[in-house]
Amino acid sequence: MVEPVLTDLPAVSLTDYAERARTVLPEDVWDYVDCGSASEVTVSANRRALDRVAVLPRVLRGVDTVDLGARLIGRPYAMPVGVAPMAYQRLVHPDGELGLASAAGAAGIPYLASTLGSTPLEQVTRVGADVWFQLYWLRDRALVRDLLDRVVAAGCRALVVTVDVPVLGRRPRDLRNAFRLPHDVVAANLPDGRDALSHAGAPGVSALAAHTASSFAPALRWADLTWLREQVDLPLVVKGVLDPRDAVEAVRVGADAVVVSNHGGRQLDGAPASVTMLPEVVDAVGGDCQVLLDSGIRSGTDVLRALALGAAGVLVGRPLLWALAAGGERGARDALTLLAAELTDALTLAGCVDPAAAAELRTLDAG
Numbered sequence: 001m002v003e004p005v006l007t008d009l010p011a012v013s014l015t016d017y018a019e020r021a022r023t024v025l026p027e028d029v030w031d032y033v034d035c036g037s038a039s040e041v042t043v044s045a046n047r048r049a050l051d052r053v054a055v056l057p058r059v060l061r062g063v064d065t066v067d068l069g070a071r072l073i074g075r076p077y078a079m080p081v082g083v084a085p086m087a088y089q090r091l092v093h094p095d096g097e098l099g100l101a102s103a104a105g106a107a108g109i110p111y112l113a114s115t116l117g118s119t120p121l122e123q124v125t126r127v128g129a130d131v132w133f134q135l136y137w138l139r140d141r142a143l144v145r146d147l148l149d150r151v152v153a154a155g156c157r158a159l160v161v162t163v164d165v166p167v168l169g170r171r172p173r174d175l176r177n178a179f180r181l182p183h184d185v186v187a188a189n190l191p192d193g194r195d196a197l198s199h200a201g202a203p204g205v206s207a208l209a210a211h212t213a214s215s216f217a218p219a220l221r222w223a224d225l226t227w228l229r230e231q232v233d234l235p236l237v238v239k240g241v242l243d244p245r246d247a248v249e250a251v252r253v254g255a256d257a258v259v260v261s262n263h264g265g266r267q268l269d270g271a272p273a274s275v276t277m278l279p280e281v282v283d284a285v286g287g288d289c290q291v292l293l294d295s296g297i298r299s300g301t302d303v304l305r306a307l308a309l310g311a312a313g314v315l316v317g318r319p320l321l322w323a324l325a326a327g328g329e330r331g332a333r334d335a336l337t338l339l340a341a342e343l344t345d346a347l348t349l350a351g352c353v354d355p356a357a358a359a360e361l362r363t364l365d366a367g
Helices: 016-024 027-034 041-052 096-107 121-125 141-154 172-176 207-215 222-231 244-252 274-285 300-308 318-350
Strands: 053-056 070-072 075-077 081-083 111-114 131-135 158-162 236-241 257-260 290-294 313-316 362-365
Touching: 016 027, 016 318, 027 172, 027 318, 041 053, 041 274, 053 300, 081 096, 081 111, 081 318, 096 111, 096 121, 096 318, 111 121, 121 131, 121 141, 131 141, 141 222, 158 222, 222 236, 222 244, 236 244, 244 257, 244 274, 257 274, 274 290, 274 300, 300 313, 300 318, 300 362, 313 318
Parallel strands: 081 313, 111 131, 131 158, 158 236, 236 257, 257 290, 290 313
Antiparallel strands: 053 362, 070 075
């Protein structure tokens, strides 16, 4: 009897897409997507911490059907999930940002477009998804101002400022691979030539780290976010918060939401798992803004865990890049359909009719 090949079978979990992606991606691209910073301690910590969160289910709650709908930054979505901002999606598949944004639109969830996207944001917004634009703060304030004008003109629904990348975290796998972008994958939201360093390889050097070091403003301050809040009349989301004190400060400068995130373990290695800090951040803001969770989400059960700990929703990153790599837009659509099915099962088994009900569940540390 011939054993079925994994890639010939439907994916039954988001992690199935990881091995499929690994078989089709060049080794250096796989490492770029998969790696964390330094010893990758925080990458592992994200998964371990989520697995320690035990959710205490309720029974005899009369749950017949589950409504996955949720409101994020005041807008209705089909489930409390967004596609995390990820750079250079055409690196893993030609469908790139357009394919993943289309999949998000079909799933009824927001798509967060990266400053370092490989497709111009104006093209991404035209696929019909609700697009939130993720801003990396650039040294050239005129470029920031230009991006803000384009964000508004393109009809983006929110502005997401990533605040945990003063410099790119040191990523040894990229250094060993002397990782650089192929010439047909560009930072499409920047003027021509502004990403030249990302294509220039050298032994022991990450071209992407060199590019961000030359482009990103490392000395971003809260006053800059105050300025930003004055420039754009869009919901403001601050992404990359771990310390509850920073969450409180984000509320003070006018944030509508914060994302508790350690950048998927790709910035400060040794930082705590995002989910570990989630309850403290939720308590600190006290309902003054929404709190989302990012880093390590791999299943509908993980979404339930985040909701039970007080998050309004989550952002999903690497699993959707894996699915995009493995099957383009179709793969990403299937992955989001699978995630919705997993979340429906998780909520049903926990005795919850909708995501809001999950906030009433107790959680325990499973050790």
